Amino acid sequence: MPAGYQTVLVPTDGSDEVNRALNHAFRIATDHSAEVHALYIVDTRVLRAASENRESVAADLRDQGDAAVKHVAGRAAGVDVECTTVVREGTPDVAIRDYADEIAADVVVMAPRGLTGRDRLRSLGSVTERVVGSADHPVLVVGGESG
Numbered sequence: 001m002p003a004g005y006q007t008v009l010v011p012t013d014g015s016d017e018v019n020r021a022l023n024h025a026f027r028i029a030t031d032h033s034a035e036v037h038a039l040y041i042v043d044t045r046v047l048r049a050a051s052e053n054r055e056s057v058a059a060d061l062r063d064q065g066d067a068a069v070k071h072v073a074g075r076a077a078g079v080d081v082e083c084t085t086v087v088r089e090g091t092p093d094v095a096i097r098d099y100a101d102e103i104a105a106d107v108v109v110m111a112p113r114g115l116t117g118r119d120r121l122r123s124l125g126s127v128t129e130r131v132v133g134s135a136d137h138p139v140l141v142v143g144g145e146s147g
Contacts, residue, residue: 014068038072040065093130
């Protein structure tokens with residue numbers, strides 16, 4: 001990895017898959033004294049699809065987001081890595097790219113897939129694929145076994 005990484009972005013959906021990415025993100029952060037940003041996106045497409053109880057669905061998704069970024073922050077604290085947690089609303093791939101731009105992320109570290117509400121509307125494709133295909137920042141996609 002080139003020297004100079006200061007900001008590592010880890011989008012999270014709270015899935016076990018994210019743990020794979022976290023291991024690598026924390027290694028990069030430790031090696032470069034970088035800060036990790038944990039980002040959860042409340043998918044506004046899901047909110048629009050919720051014809052009833054939209055506010056309840058939004059609150060549940062925000063709660064899931066809070067738990068997901070707190071998990072990342074807890075893991076970061078355990079390895080002495082500084083972590084900023086953020087929950088935002090939007091279309092996940094667009095919001096991830098926008099936040100990466102906002103914080104001038106040196107690298108985005110992602111799992112190849114994550115949680116899916118009904119496999120998160122499979123027809124919409126992979127958030128990771130869309131981020132990789134359109135990001136202005138390096139994206140490290142981490143597969144393999146978690147742990």
